[in-house]
Amino acid sequence: MSLSHAIMTALLDEDLSGYELAKRFDVSLGFFWSASHQQIYKALKQLHESALVSAKDIDQQGKPNKRIYALTDSGRKDLDTWVLGETRTKPAKDELLVKMYNIGRSDLDQIVAKIEVRRGEHVLKLALFRKIESRQYLDPENLPLRKKGVYLALQAGILQTETSIRWCDDSLSLLKR
Amino acid sequence: MSLSHAIMTALLDEDLSGYELAKRFDVSLGFFWSASHQQIYKALKQLHESALVSAKDIDQQGKPNKRIYALTDSGRKDLDTWVLGETRTKPAKDELLVKMYNIGRSDLDQIVAKIEVRRGEHVLKLALFRKIESRQYLDPENLPLRKKGVYLALQAGILQTETSIRWCDDSLSLLKR
DNA sequence: CGGTACATGTAATCTGTTACATGATTCA
DNA sequence: TGAATCATGTAACAGATTACATGTACCG
Numbered sequence: 001m002s003l004s005h006a007i008m009t010a011l012l013d014e015d016l017s018g019y020e021l022a023k024r025f026d027v028s029l030g031f032f033w034s035a036s037h038q039q040i041y042k043a044l045k046q047l048h049e050s051a052l053v054s055a056k057d058i059d060q061q062g063k064p065n066k067r068i069y070a071l072t073d074s075g076r077k078d079l080d081t082w083v084l085g086e087t088r089t090k091p092a093k094d095e096l097l098v099k100m101y102n103i104g105r106s107d108l109d110q111i112v113a114k115i116e117v118r119r120g121e122h123v124l125k126l127a128l129f130r131k132i133e134s135r136q137y138l139d140p141e142n143l144p145l146r147k148k149g150v151y152l153a154l155q156a157g158i159l160q161t162e163t164s165i166r167w168c169d170d171s172l173s174l175l176k177r
Numbered sequence: 178m179s180l181s182h183a184i185m186t187a188l189l190d191e192d193l194s195g196y197e198l199a200k201r202f203d204v205s206l207g208f209f210w211s212a213s214h215q216q217i218y219k220a221l222k223q224l225h226e227s228a229l230v231s232a233k234d235i236d237q238q239g240k241p242n243k244r245i246y247a248l249t250d251s252g253r254k255d256l257d258t259w260v261l262g263e264t265r266t267k268p269a270k271d272e273l274l275v276k277m278y279n280i281g282r283s284d285l286d287q288i289v290a291k292i293e294v295r296r297g298e299h300v301l302k303l304a305l306f307r308k309i310e311s312r313q314y315l316d317p318e319n320l321p322l323r324k325k326g327v328y329l330a331l332q333a334g335i336l337q338t339e340t341s342i343r344w345c346d347d348s349l350s351l352l353k354r
Numbered sequence: 355c356g357g358t359a360c361a362t363g364t365a366a367t368c369t370g371t372t373a374c375a376t377g378a379t380t381c382a
Numbered sequence: 383t384g385a386a387t388c389a390t391g392t393a394a395c396a397g398a399t400t401a402c403a404t405g406t407a408c409c410g
Binding site: 006029032033084090091092094097114145146148156160162170 | 182208209261267268271272276278281291294318327344348352
């Protein structure tokens with residue numbers, strides 16, 4: 001399960017609770033590796049049992065108590081091994097593209113509407129990416145090496161999102177009329 | 178399960194056996210919706226039980242016998258409903274992008290090598306897409322509506338693959354030296 | 355003789371989703 | 383008063399992967 005490795009990657013920078021990790025997986029890292037809080041809590045439990053992360057319970061007043069997790073040395077080692085190992089990619093599953101094969105039989109207008117919705121979502125996503133970029137990554141050449149990787153992941157998101165918007169535009173202009 | 182809908186979509190054009198469907202899911206449709214033969218046989222069984230597809234056993238000499246599946250009217254109806262319904266997309270899970278966050282701690286060269294491998298894979302994939310394009314989709318404006326959808330799905334593949342290659346190039350030039 | 359293509363499956367396991375559960379605090 | 387945020391989980395189910403199983407024919 002490489003969700004555990006994504007979690008450990010998130011723990012490189014800061015110690016986090018399950019709840020905080022779930023939020024990271026909603027943005028940033030989550031753009032490239034999505035996970036629900038249920039998955040995350042379960043994975044954390046296993047990581048803790050394998051001693052790849054350590055846990056500390058924090059009492060809070062006014063809020064529920066929480067458990068903060070931190071990478072252990074053996075967690076770091078495990079991460080290193082994973083980074084060097086086989087790298088797998090699970091391609092996206094996009095119902096819209098399958099639906100495109102159905103154009104002509106079913107209602108064209110409805111599919112056009114779906115493409116427009118898709119376009120809107122990607123425009124929002126791109127704006128978010130650009131915001132992050134302009135706040136933290138204006139001068140990529142002079143970033144420390146560690147940050148260059150994060151910057152490049154962000155660029156992947158930006159490029160793919162721009163491409164999706166372009167595809168929506170091309171599709172709309174071919175299908176409309 | 179919308180694997181069944183992807184299968185029914187593949188059956189729009191021709192009647193196919195499980196084995197032949199599995200091959201389609203290895204290329205073409207499979208670029209947007211991947212599935213193993215085990216998944217496909219299982220889904221076909223269920224589709225048949227629900228009478229969304231019909232099956233015909235074909236005796237062959239020299240080869241194993243096979244079952245050819247065809248869409249039924251109620252399968253067509255079910256597909257129509259699905260096309261108009263909610264459209265979900267599961268974003269790709271890309272270990273390489275998670276590994277990018279680890280640059281700086283672990284070996285840079287190894288990650289650079291992985292990006293080069295990725296680039297090579299995408300170059301091959303693009304060549305394949307371009308071949309399909311040049312054989313069947315040279316004049317998109319004048320395609321029948323039904324084929325325009327398939328053409329646009331192919332374009333999505335082409336654009337995304339080109340973008341990935343560009344990302345590899347950008348990354349290599351930022352990380353090398 | 356070994357590999358690939360043809361052809362269809364079962365079983366176990368791993369991952370991911372949906373639904374449910376609890377409960378305090380803060381903001382509108 | 384109701385929704386959102388903080389915080390952590392369990393249970394059932396759905397979907398996907400890996401391993402295993404079987405057997406012919408054809409090509410080099």
